Amino acid sequence: MPNYLLHDHNEDGVDRRGFLKCMAWAGTGMLWAASGGLVASRLLRPGSANAAEIPGADFTFVQISDSHIGFNKEANKDVLGTFKEAIAKINALPAAPDFILHTGDLSHLSEPEEFDTLEQLLKDCKTKQIFYVPGEHDVLNDNGKQYLERFGKAAKGSGWLSFDHKGTHFVGLNNVLNIREGGLGVLGNDQLAWMADDLKAVSDSTPVVVFAHIPLWEVYPQWGWGTEDGGRALEQLKRFGSVTVLNGHIHQVMKKVEGNATFHTALSTAFPQPAPGTAPKPGPMKVDAGKLRSVLGITDVTYSEGRHSLAVVDAPLA
């Protein structure tokens, strides 16, 4: 398949074929770099020794997602192995990221031993500062009580958090409790009120990064890939000049730019899922064993205050 644009109707650097190729990826982690109002990302591919060397970057951080520790089905019988590889990739970055965001589904069945295993594996990660938001697989059996005790001690409510880092404001949201019939995520009035209050003190010119498990935007509501009241959260972000929304859940890269906001969903470290509408229903997707790792690659997502469009260059490695 050629790696050039055939049709670029929206002049956004993405054609339909390229978009589908992008979604077919499976990978390990996402490196983000922030420099002023610009946020860029690239996938951590094997041998990409300069993955962290984004010119002019003020700081970098890594997003990992959907580790599903405990998953043991055909789509990937060695989720521990692929998670270790993700950690090794992070450790191999020449410039250590300032911190890691884990955007949920740490575990597969919310079992204590699964959380134990994740914590043990992360001890091998040189970057010790990790911020978490829960996925629905982390709150299956106790509405997130155990998750909060282990990973959400500094969080508020059901696992909401915010922090500032080198001039960028980060907001972590929990949209996996009270999931609607059909699977749509829900933030809820309390969390939205907290978010509004949290953002009051943040100036319009401050870059804002929002992260949550289920996409805040409507990726594919037929499969529950969206958040019912995500629009209310995005409304609160409209006044900011630079907004980046990072999600997981769908186990594939999808990107969108809308006004001031750039949306991005991350790959899983455990297994891929089908592209929207390409299968009868979502779920773990088996690919050739060789392909699981060979579909790693690089993608650059660039957002600038001056150019409110998303430039995406994606190419499968194999």
Add this chain to the structure above:
Amino acid sequence: MNREIWLRIHGGSTHFPIVLLAVSVLFDLLASFWPNESRREGFRHAGFLSAVLGLAGAIVAAVSGIAISRGKLLGTGLLLRHHQFVWPGIALALSLIVWRLIARHRASAAAFRFYLGGMGIASACIFAAAYYGGEMVLAADAPAQDSKAPIALDANTVATGRHLFLMNCAHCHADDATGDEGPDLHGLRKTDARLMATIQNGIKGEMPRFGQKLNDSDIKALIAYLKSLRA
């Protein structure tokens, strides 16, 4: 064949190797030390026959076990522990019985002692496998609260159950309960008590425990919905 039938076959056949392999070792030990030659011969025959019957039961148990676990030869958790003893035990017993069938009376006393030691190990493996099998049964049959109370199948309860299903179960069993990562739930023939225990306690490595999240009334509604799928 229905999984419930395989469960019953497994439950019945599995006791043959547990008892008969141990009995076989006992008979063969008696055959080694009994002073009367004709009795010794009788014990030897009894030992061999017990071993063959035990092995036959083990093979039936293995086939039914594979059917129950849907082809999993190892699995996870208690199932893995069970299999870690089952397969070496059966393989060892099978090898030794085939050797005995071929060697018959030609085997030396030393070789027969080696055989006896091997059968002792095989029998111990089967006992260990039985222990973990029992643990699985206990986990599945853990007493459920009010499990004997009748579960209503009225439209409201079923509707509540469907809502709970979509909120908690559809992620793995699909919106229409036809299965995805989890199995198809149409046509379940488990008892209410068993369904309740499974939902409350989960299945190790396969299904979450919902006992802390859903109350007794919620689970009954879920069961009512699952039963409505039988029609």
